[in-house]
Amino acid sequence: MNTSTWIGRNMSKLLPEPKPGSKPAVSSVEGSSHAIEKGVSASAGATPGVRSTRERLSATLRRQEEALSPRVLRRTLEELKAIVDARVSEVEGGRRAQGVALWYASATEAQRRDMWLLMSEQFVADAQNVRQAQAQFAAAVGTPDEAAAEVQYRRATVSPRRRLLQRFSVFDGGIRFLVDLRAEMLPYLKTDRRLQALDVEMEYMFSTWFDVGFLDLRRISWDSPASLIEKLIKYEAVHDIRSWADVKNRLDADRRCYGFFHPRLPDEPLIFVEVAFTTAIADSITPLLDEAAAPADPARSSTAIFYSISNTQPGLKGVSFGDSLIKRVVETLRTEFPRLKVFATLSPMPGFRNWLSRHADRLLQLTPMKARDELARSLGAQALTAQAVLAALESVPALEPKSPLRHWLLQCGAQYLGREMADGKPLDAVARFHLGNGARVERLNWAADPSAKGIRQSCGLMVNYLYDLGRLDRHRTQLAQGKIPVSSATAALFF
Incomplete structure (x- = not known):
């Protein structure tokens, strides 16, 4: 039995028994949003009388509204701390993180929120070290020791939470796990401010991991794998794709569709843009989506119309790569079709x-x-x-x-x-x-x-x-x- 399986199995034993007739947690953003609409409390931090994780960790008994008992909460924290143990390698830390991810997959929504709170509240930078490093840096400003003091100050402010996220990213599927975790957590941020530290840390890490320098621009065509085309249909956010004939029209030879892909999510477009070729700036979406319209000749067109741009990963909210996508697509189109002179959108006004x-x-x-x-x-x-x-x-x-x-x-x-x-x-x-x-x-x-x-x-x-x-x-x-x-x-x- 490997380490991840052992951790996942042992943590599962600590979960409270589900009530008869209860359903397993839904792992999607839609599921979590639905739960909020149904009245599942997402405002633990804003509800008077609700205990902090610090208070719960030192308690003996669980209150009725709490998902994990103090004993299970403490054990969960120990498992999270074991992931970032300085004595273990990155590989071993990744295996331990995978074990926690296995436990998470079978946890209820409320139990998952308890884990988010632990990650957000219990993995903070040491306040005393930060104050000391800050004082040393302030005293060193203008002296030869300023650079070294700044380095120490920067190191002191880095939270163990960042290392925890890095260890989760090690195992195969770890980045996918973290992106989905944040997507599930986002609906709760407005009502539970305690989660903000974890959210900000994740946004920072994702901005580094999903830097445009690491992304591949790929054309999506009718010859692309069916699984990829199905995701295009699923993620289209501007003009709903009505049928396979509709998607074929958008991916035909007289159109272009490009997406950004990350090496760790090779089959998931992070963002994609659909392009039509015209002789003038389009003033209606109807002819662009008309499946019976005569195909245009891109080689004779003067104008490229970006008529749909869709982000596909809610968990990457705040990570900006749309600017680079458009720049890369424009460069690619100008190389392929030198006669293109005008680049414009036909965009909705949703609000x-x-x-x-x-x-x-x-x-x-x-x-x-x-x-x-x-x-x-x-x-x-x-x-x-x-x-x-x-x-x-x-x-x-x-x-x-x-x-x-x-x-x-x-x-x-x-x-x-x-x-x-x-x-x-x-x-x-x-x-x-x-x-x-x-x-x-x-x-x-x-x-x-x-x-x-x-x-x-x-x-x-x-x-x-x-x-x-x-x-x-x-x-x-x-x-x-x-x-x-x-x-x-x-x-x-x-x-």
């Missing part, structure tokens, strides 16, 4: 309608009086109110080009994308991604996404972000100064 519902009163106040009168007449309203405007949104696909409501919604869309910011960043999540990469808001497109999802999220509006390769740095600088880069056509729509 627009909710934002509009919350700020309709303010937006009407920004609207000039003449335009408000025209809008009121078009709605047949005695008095123009936010309620009257919002009630009319259900019929937006049928609005005529000269409709005052249509023009007003385009103005609101421009305001949302080009003026609204939070904490110095664009309010819209998709806008944050593309504008942060150096693109600019190029054009708003009416009825560009007539699907039920498109109407529900953005009244059917979509936006083109233009990647002007000669101005990416300028646009980033502009954004850093608090001004969103937009085209003159978009600026003309501002109130």
Whole structure:
């Protein structure tokens, strides 16, 4: 019997017996989110009277709401500490970590949360060593000993938690285990602040392990393994793939799809982008997804449209590689098709309608009086109110080009994308991604996404972000100064 099997078997013996009729834990993010919706407590840290792991470790009896008894909690902590024992090798530490991972796979959701808390609260840097190293560094500033003191200070602030995560990454499947663990933990962060230390540590480690220098750019085509194409269907987050004919259309010879892959997750795209070739910037998603449309000739096309970009791993939240993906794809496309000159997106505005519902009163106040009168007449309203405007949104696909409501919604869309910011960043999540990469808001497109999802999220509006390769740095600088880069056509729509 190997070490990992022994640890997993012995820790399993310490688990409390499941109650009759109880179900095993769900290991996916969907499962954990479902549990929250069903009322499973995710707020141990925020609930008055709940004991900390330190208190539970020194206790004798378990309280009713606690998953692991003090005895099992102490044994679990011992197993975690054994993983980072300085006397064992990386390989042996990895074997021990695998044993804990085996126990984790059969643990209930509440038991898993107890392990997260142990990892977060019990593997911290020694406070006394940190204070001492900090004082020595402060005293050494400006002296020949400054560099050495800084090194000591940096070492003192590194928590044993980091070494614990490193040991989990050693065994085959260890990185997959950690990514899934964080994905499962993320829904609980807002309600249990005690988990934040573990989350931040994991984000830091993942940013190192998933640095773009370690990622491979691979084209995904119809000739790719069926298992990979199935994951493409599963992870598509922008425009749902309806059938095998749909996915074949997106992967055909006149299209391109690229993804970033990590050597330790060779069959899992971390992020992928779908590209269509056109002769002009696309203003509607319908022809791009039309399976019966005549294929384009990429060699004769002037424009590459990025119409879908999907992150696939919730556990890698905060790890940014989208910027590098687009750069690499642009370089690859320019090499293969020298006639391509324009690189743009056709992007959703997922938060627009909710934002509009919350700020309709303010937006009407920004609207000039003449335009408000025209809008009121078009709605047949005695008095123009936010309620009257919002009630009319259900019929937006049928609005005529000269409709005052249509023009007003385009103005609101421009305001949302080009003026609204939070904490110095664009309010819209998709806008944050593309504008942060150096693109600019190029054009708003009416009825560009007539699907039920498109109407529900953005009244059917979509936006083109233009990647002007000669101005990416300028646009980033502009954004850093608090001004969103937009085209003159978009600026003309501002109130």
